[in-house]
Amino acid sequence: MSSPSANPALSGMQDIQLPADIGWWPLAPGWWALIVVGLLLLLIAIVWSIRAVRRRRKQAAAAKSALQMLQQLDSQDPQLAVQISALLKRTAISYGDRKQVAALTDDAWYHYLDAVLPAAERGQFANLLANRYRRPSSEVDGSQLIALSHRWLKHAPAYYQQPASLRAAQARDSAQSSATATSAKEATC
Numbered sequence: 058m059s060s061p062s063a064n065p066a067l068s069g070m071q072d073i074q075l076p077a078d079i080g081w082w083p084l085a086p087g088w089w090a091l092i093v094v095g096l097l098l099l100l101i102a103i104v105w106s107i108r109a110v111r112r113r114r115k116q117a118a119a120a121k122s123a124l125q126m127l128q129q130l131d132s133q134d135p136q137l138a139v140q141i142s143a144l145l146k147r148t149a150i151s152y153g154d155r156k157q158v159a160a161l162t163d164d165a166w167y168h169y170l171d172a173v174l175p176a177a178e179r180g181q182f183a184n185l186l187a188n189r190y191r192r193p194s195s196e197v198d199g200s201q202l203i204a205l206s207h208r209w210l211k212h213a214p215a216y217y218q219q220p221a222s223l224r225a226a227q228a229r230d231s232a233q234s235s236a237t238a239t240s241a242k243e244a245t246c
Contacts, residue, residue: 119151132199
């Protein structure tokens with residue numbers, strides 16, 4: 058190895074100077090755009106979750122109020138079926154689409170109520186509420202209607218948290234199964 062004094066041309070040279078490291082700050086415009094988009098998504102998620110919590114609280118309050126009103130009803134009252142139908146309709150309106158629920162009557166209303174219940178319990182509302190506008194002497198089992206309404210109010214919160222498309226499919230299935238059951242009853246008569 059030769060020493061620097063051996064080569065006089067290299068003795069006047071200095072070491073290579075490296076440029077300063079590139080820092081993170083200030084950020085490039087792409088990073089700023091990514092931060093803005095991230096903050097907007099975070100804000101949208103917060104607003105959506107606040108609305109969801111408020112909606113669930115409102116629905117829970119409606120269900121709690123309806124359960125309290127249901128407990129106050131007399132199972133021997135001749136207007137029990139009318140009162141329960143009105144109570145369930147008010148509760149369903151507070152849960153679902155107001156325009157859709159308010160327009161439901163008779164069989165469409167019974168199918169809508171049945172869609173909330175498990176498959177094994179469907180078809181009972183039509184039998185219990187069909188006579189609600191007849192004379193008080195008609196056979197309406199008040200305790201059975203109250204118990205069925207209580208189960209409906211217990212199942213409704215979980216049902217209404219499902220996507221609307223799934224709820225519509227369940228309502229169609231409920232209507233089809235009720236129509237099949239009705240035609241089977243008519244065939245045996």
